[in-house]
Amino acid sequence: MHVDWINSIIQGVLLGGLYAMIAAGLSLIFGVMRLVNIAHGDLIILAAYLGLTVASALGLYPLTALLIVVPVMAVIGYGLQRIVLNNTLSDDILPPLLVTFGLSVIIQNGLLEIYSADPQKLDAGQLGVASTNVAGISVGLLPLLMFVTAVVVIAGLQWIFYRTALGRAFRAVSDNQDVAQLMGLNKRHVYGVAMALSLAVVALAGIFLGMRTSFDPSIGGGRLIFGFEAVIIGGLGNLWGTLVGGVILGVAQNIGAQINPGWQVLAGHVVFLFILAVRPRGLFPRMTG
Amino acid sequence: MADPLLTLTRLDAHYNDFQALFGIDFDIAEGEVVAIIGSNGAGKSTLMRSISGLITNGASQISYRGEQIGALRADQIAEKGIALVPEGRQLFPSLSVEENLLIGGQIGRSGPWSLAKIFELFPVLQERRDQASTSLSGGQQQMVAIGRALMANPDLLLLDEVSLGLAPVIIKSIYDALPQIVGGGMSAVIVEQDISKALSVSSRFYCLQEGRVSLEGESGSQTREAISRAYFGV
Numbered sequence: 001m002h003v004d005w006i007n008s009i010i011q012g013v014l015l016g017g018l019y020a021m022i023a024a025g026l027s028l029i030f031g032v033m034r035l036v037n038i039a040h041g042d043l044i045i046l047a048a049y050l051g052l053t054v055a056s057a058l059g060l061y062p063l064t065a066l067l068i069v070v071p072v073m074a075v076i077g078y079g080l081q082r083i084v085l086n087n088t089l090s091d092d093i094l095p096p097l098l099v100t101f102g103l104s105v106i107i108q109n110g111l112l113e114i115y116s117a118d119p120q121k122l123d124a125g126q127l128g129v130a131s132t133n134v135a136g137i138s139v140g141l142l143p144l145l146m147f148v149t150a151v152v153v154i155a156g157l158q159w160i161f162y163r164t165a166l167g168r169a170f171r172a173v174s175d176n177q178d179v180a181q182l183m184g185l186n187k188r189h190v191y192g193v194a195m196a197l198s199l200a201v202v203a204l205a206g207i208f209l210g211m212r213t214s215f216d217p218s219i220g221g222g223r224l225i226f227g228f229e230a231v232i233i234g235g236l237g238n239l240w241g242t243l244v245g246g247v248i249l250g251v252a253q254n255i256g257a258q259i260n261p262g263w264q265v266l267a268g269h270v271v272f273l274f275i276l277a278v279r280p281r282g283l284f285p286r287m288t289g
Numbered sequence: 290m291a292d293p294l295l296t297l298t299r300l301d302a303h304y305n306d307f308q309a310l311f312g313i314d315f316d317i318a319e320g321e322v323v324a325i326i327g328s329n330g331a332g333k334s335t336l337m338r339s340i341s342g343l344i345t346n347g348a349s350q351i352s353y354r355g356e357q358i359g360a361l362r363a364d365q366i367a368e369k370g371i372a373l374v375p376e377g378r379q380l381f382p383s384l385s386v387e388e389n390l391l392i393g394g395q396i397g398r399s400g401p402w403s404l405a406k407i408f409e410l411f412p413v414l415q416e417r418r419d420q421a422s423t424s425l426s427g428g429q430q431q432m433v434a435i436g437r438a439l440m441a442n443p444d445l446l447l448l449d450e451v452s453l454g455l456a457p458v459i460i461k462s463i464y465d466a467l468p469q470i471v472g473g474g475m476s477a478v479i480v481e482q483d484i485s486k487a488l489s490v491s492s493r494f495y496c497l498q499e500g501r502v503s504l505e506g507e508s509g510s511q512t513r514e515a516i517s518r519a520y521f522g523v
Contacts, residue, residue, distance in 0.1 A: 165391075168384060168388050168391065168392050168395070169392070169395070171381065171383040171384055172381045172383075172384060172392050174383065175381040175382055175383050176379060176381060178343055178363070178375075179375060179379045179381070180381075180392075181342070181343070181362065181363035181364045182343070182363050182364075182372070182373050182375065183367065183392050183393055183395060183396070183437070183441070184367040184368050184395065184441065185364055185392075186362070186364045187364075
């Protein structure tokens with residue numbers, strides 16, 4: 001009994017890594033251009049299907065397929081931003097919401113048309129079942145790899161944001177678009193690069209999601225909710241907070257499932273609502289000057 | 290006279306339905322310092338926003354080194370070597386002092402200005418390089434704003450009300466730095482409400498009133514009365 005609980009907490013922490021990866025791209029885009037991307041979850045599923053196609057067409061292992069899926073998603077992100085989303089950005093936050101909602105519908109139906117509604121899974125092979133024993137508790141290698149990847153992704157984004165010229169441009173454009181333009185920054189390009197980065201992370205999240213569970217075209221919306229919850233729990237604009245948010249959500253879900261299998265998703269939402277009620281700005285809101 | 294660096298030809302500017310500038314003719318030569326004076330709402334800042342591309346105009350209304358730039362975006366104009374120190378400083382609050390300066394230099398134009406030179410000009414900024422730009426005093430923030438524009442190594446520097454809201458002693462120290470800034474042959478347009486300050490540092494001036502040029506000439510050539518009339522319109 002005791003070991004079961006520790007086990008589900010550990011599994012929850014590792015699952016939190018996936019949620020953090022889902023949330024990081026969402027958080028990045030909101031931080032740079034105040035755009036709430038409703039299609040984010042569907043883009044993750046798109047990435048999973050892309051991985052499926054690449055892996056089966058070229059006979060690649062899903063993680064190797066990342067070498068193709070990550071750049072392809074990044075290019076899609078840049079194009080999407082430059083051609084569609086940039087035209088929706090203004091002081092009004094409603095147009096990007098509506099357009100990305102439409103995009104979500106288009107992606108779902110497009111995937112349904114091409115891949116049908118049958119659930120699919122990316123074949124993780126040996127890694128999917130391999131585990132290591134830590135103090136009497138068996139920890140799956142795939143979830144562990146997922147969590148480590150999430151930490152690396154968040155550390156990487158953090159580094160880009162605060163240590164590179166690109167991150168400086170992101171923060172400058174986020175602060176004041178007009179003055180950023182005066183510095184020679186083309187905000188349309190900067191936004192494009194931000195979306196490319198976001199969808200590169202989406203590609204990672206999509207492949208890991210596809211290796212962990214089965215997926216079909218309709219499940220993007222649910223992943224989006226988990227992403228939102230992780231961002232809000234952690235505090236808007238704080239990437240490490242997002243990781244903590246993902247972990248809290250994952251642990252809550254697994255503990256819920258431990259109590260009663262039907263309570264998995266519900267427990268996550270309840271914890272989210274509780275934190276929202278107690279700390280409306282999240283656990284670690286970004287310091288503002 | 291040599292070919293002007295920047296020429297405005299019958300420049301109009303609008304904010305939606307509101308017309309803020311009416312047929313402005315203006316020019317500035319290489320190495321020249323020109324003042325623009327006028328009361329609140331005369332259109333001075335609108336003029337700066339038009340030149341720097343924050344307001345787009347008809348292509349032919351603004352020409353720079355013989356090229357029509359009126360319809361270009363602000364980032365394209367910045368790359369051509371025009372830098373604006375905007376009214377109210379407008380530093381990036383998420384960026385440190387040093388990062389604010391570095392982002393000014395990210396255009397990559399070569400020239401005399403570098404981080405080291407800015408710190409030489411305003412030593413206090415070196416001490417505070419890692420602080421948030423919002424933690425500085427108004428005068429220090431203005432130094433960052435000027436340094437940020439200089440980091441782009443512009444050929445034409447637009448200074449919009451750099452003395453606004455600052456103590457006289459700070460204003461003096463900022464204006465004392467001006468000869469070092471324009472000494473290298475840089476041209477500058479200085480927007481000021483303080484007429485005597487503006488005339489003392491410039492060789493020519495334009496006075497705006499309700500969106501039109503009401504008076505122009507060499508800075509020493511006009512009587513106080515003529516300038517007052519052009520300034521206040523009475």
